[in-house]
Amino acid sequence: MSKYFSRKPGELQAYVPGEQPRNIQSLIKLNTNESPYPPAENVTKAVLKATNKANLYCDPTMLAVRQQLASVYGLTPDHFTLGNGSDELLSFAFLAFCNQATGAAFADITYGFYKVLSRLYATPTDIIPLDEQFCLVPEDYVGLHKTIFIANPNAPTGRALTLAQIEQILVSNPDNVVIIDQAYVDFGAECAIPLVEKYDNLLVINTFSKSRSFAGGRVGFAVAQPSLIADLETIRNSINPYNVNALSQAAACAILENNDYYMQNCAIIAQNREYLTEQLSALGFETLPSKTNFIFTKHASISGEQLYLGLKEKAILVRYFNAPRIRDYCRITIGTKDQMDALINAIKSLI
Numbered sequence: 001m002s003k004y005f006s007r008k009p010g011e012l013q014a015y016v017p018g019e020q021p022r023n024i025q026s027l028i029k030l031n032t033n034e035s036p037y038p039p040a041e042n043v044t045k046a047v048l049k050a051t052n053k054a055n056l057y058c059d060p061t062m063l064a065v066r067q068q069l070a071s072v073y074g075l076t077p078d079h080f081t082l083g084n085g086s087d088e089l090l091s092f093a094f095l096a097f098c099n100q101a102t103g104a105a106f107a108d109i110t111y112g113f114y115k116v117l118s119r120l121y122a123t124p125t126d127i128i129p130l131d132e133q134f135c136l137v138p139e140d141y142v143g144l145h146k147t148i149f150i151a152n153p154n155a156p157t158g159r160a161l162t163l164a165q166i167e168q169i170l171v172s173n174p175d176n177v178v179i180i181d182q183a184y185v186d187f188g189a190e191c192a193i194p195l196v197e198k199y200d201n202l203l204v205i206n207t208f209s210k211s212r213s214f215a216g217g218r219v220g221f222a223v224a225q226p227s228l229i230a231d232l233e234t235i236r237n238s239i240n241p242y243n244v245n246a247l248s249q250a251a252a253c254a255i256l257e258n259n260d261y262y263m264q265n266c267a268i269i270a271q272n273r274e275y276l277t278e279q280l281s282a283l284g285f286e287t288l289p290s291k292t293n294f295i296f297t298k299h300a301s302i303s304g305e306q307l308y309l310g311l312k313e314k315a316i317l318v319r320y321f322n323a324p325r326i327r328d329y330c331r332i333t334i335g336t337k338d339q340m341d342a343l344i345n346a347i348k349s350l351i
């Protein structure tokens with residue numbers, strides 16, 4: 001830390017991403033929930049074309065992408081805005097909807113960025129424990145008078161709420177925004193976007209990073225009634241009106257033109273998830289039911305850290321969280337069937 005840093009030691013707690021080694025050829029990378037499938041070919045073409053016009057600023061309204069999103073989700077473009085990844089949209093949501101009075105609330109075991117942001121913005125925060133089975137208890141969120149952040153399905157547990165449970169939280173918090181961060185929804189959970197027309201306090205945040213094979217392109221999108229979107233736009237335009245660059249906007253359009261390809265990949269990954277869960281179960285693993293492209297699993301005879309380190313030695317990266325309640329577990333991203341077979345063989349040799 002330099003003598004010029006304007007924050008106190010320990011005031012911030014920066015997010016630590018999963019390892020991103022650069023020589024991944026010889027590695028099976030199952031640690032950051034990326035898709036094993038590359039984007040379709042039309043994305044490369046669209047990006048090349050956009051590159052030729054990159055002397056000009058990109059469209060700060062991102063209209064072409066918003067129109068495509070509107071047609072995919074059956075809403076109008078003023079229900080959408082975009083971020084440089086959904087992480088940026090989460091940051092905008094904190095700036096738009098959390099202050100000293102409203103504060104924030106989220107689960108003890110959930111996406112780590114919520115806590116990082118609540119520190120960054122010095123938001124008074126309620127941390128609400130998941131139950132013993134790592135289920136979110138909707139009753140705990142009734143009438144909270146806090147801005148609520150819920151990852152649904154949750155990470156790293158993989159568990160999902162039903163729309164009825166989400167509605168219970170929305171109805172009982174009419175004076176606060178409820179943010180549903182559904183980064184993994186396309187792998188099998190109920191999508192909250194159809195609730196947007198009904199609830200003016202619902203903000204649904206989504207990403208192209210997991211289900212649409214575009215983690216490196218950094219595109220996230222928010223869906224809400226136009227008045228909430230306008231608030232996010234005020235924040236976005238106060239920070240960086242060109243937050244989603246021209247290449248990523250072009251790619252996002254190309255991806256949405258080919259939406260079926262990505263949704264079919266999600267279905268394959270969901271099958272591979274069930275396959276891996278069964279195989280691990282036969283080896284004595286206990287795995288939480290997952291609606292995502294990862295599983296959260298533990299074994300009585302090997303700690304989360306031992307499994308993580310053992311697999312790393314065999315060139316397979318998974319994620320281990322050295323945190324209370326979840327030290328026994330590893331989070332394993334679902335890849336191709338071949339990757340799952342390689343993983344199962346490596347695990348057999350470790351236990």
Ligand SMILES: *Cc1c(COP(=O)(O)O)cnc(C)c1O
Nearest residue numbers: 085086087111151183207209220
């Ligand atoms: C991966 C993830 C994000 C971040 O996605 P980006 O769009 O890549 O920034 C947000 N929320 C959850 C729950 C995630 O798992």
